[in-house]
Amino acid sequence: MSTPQPPMPQAAPAWQAAPGPSYPNPTYTSPIPVVRTHLGHALASEWTKIRSVRSTMWTLGVFVLLVVGIGLSAGALVANSGAEGELGDENPLSLGFFGLLLGSMCIITLGVLTTASEYGTGMIRTTMTACPTRGRVLAAKSVVFFTVAFVVTLVAAGLVAFAQVGMLSDAREPTGEEWLKGTVGVSLYIALLGLLSLVVGSIVRHSAGAITIMIGAVLAPLVIAIFMFSSSLEDVQTALFEYSIPNQLSVFYSNSLTESGPSGWDPLWIMLGVTAAAFVGAYALLQKRDV
Structure with missing residues (x-):
């Protein structure tokens, strides 16, 4: 019986035996084009994120429900009660204030989740591996969120405003400036408030903590001022009333809670300044801290 012989060794292929890289075509070029990244790529990425997560649909859906539902309910209640004449010189668009005040909590929540949830x-x-330029990431998140928040708020506030004017036929017609402030102005303010929440979420890096901070910033000054009974704190109480976010929001409907304080477009500039300062702080921390 013959013993099986081991297989004879075979010579390596010429390309493998040759000196140099161990692959047949050292001049291989990937068919995927290499392009220089820019802000547009970051914007596309953030837009994909914000429209694909469920939290966006839930928060914006509840926001529209609150703004439209409460606004139309308030208008219908006044119209059916025959109290239209009691409005007098009051801005008829002011009935939309309550829905926007409650709905702002949804915008705050979405703003925080846009950054802190990651x-x-x-x-x-x-995200930072795909886009190492951290400032670009923060800018892209801010632009996408602000645009979404502004457009949704403008549509909801505009719908409520037109519906209320139609229901309150005996009330006076709003002026052009009142239309502008009650739709575009208040939408810019709510979007900036949400943008401030986004920046706070980037600073705190914790969703529940950042949401708590922002809700406290909205409600705490007004609540604290209500319980300041001492006459020595009267100036502090007045300042808290004047610069509380609910009072600043009411200024867009010419229904300020105080006789002094912000008026006209002042609340918008105040919120813009606070948001810009917070944005600078968030950018500085983003550059220093590890992810």
């Missing part, structure tokens, strides 16, 4: 899930590491 730190909670660890997705921020992938």
Whole structure:
């Protein structure tokens, strides 16, 4: 019986035996084009994120429901009660204030989740790997969120405003400036408030903590001022009333809670300044801290 012989060794292919890289075509070029990234790519990425997560649909859906539902209910209640004449010189668009005040909590929540949720899930590491320029990431998130918040608020506030004017036929017609402030102005203010929440979420990096801070910033000054009974704190009480966010929001409907304080477009500039200062702080921390 013959013993099987081991196989004879075979010579290596010429390309493998040759000196140099161990692959047949050292001049291979990927068919995927290499392009220089820019802000547009970051914007496209953030737009994909914000429209694909469920929190966006839930928060914006509840926001529209609150603004439209409460606004139309208030207008219908006044119209059916025959109290239209009691409005007098009051801005008829002011009935939309209550829905926007409650709805702002939804915009605040979405603003915080836009940044803080990525730190909670660890997705921020992938984001920063894909776009190492951290300032560009923060700018893209801000632009996309502000645009979405402004457009949704403008549509909801405009719908309520037109519906209320139609229902309150005996009330006076709003002026052009009142229309502008009650639709575009208040929408810019709500969007800036949401943008401030986004920046606070980037600073705190914790969703629940940042939402708590922002809700406290909205409600705490007004609540604290209500319980200031001492005459020595009268100036502090007045300042808290004047610069509380609910009072600033009411200025857009010419229904300020105080006789002094912000008026006209002042609330918009105040919120713009606070948001810009917070944005600078968030950018500085983003550059210093690890993800």
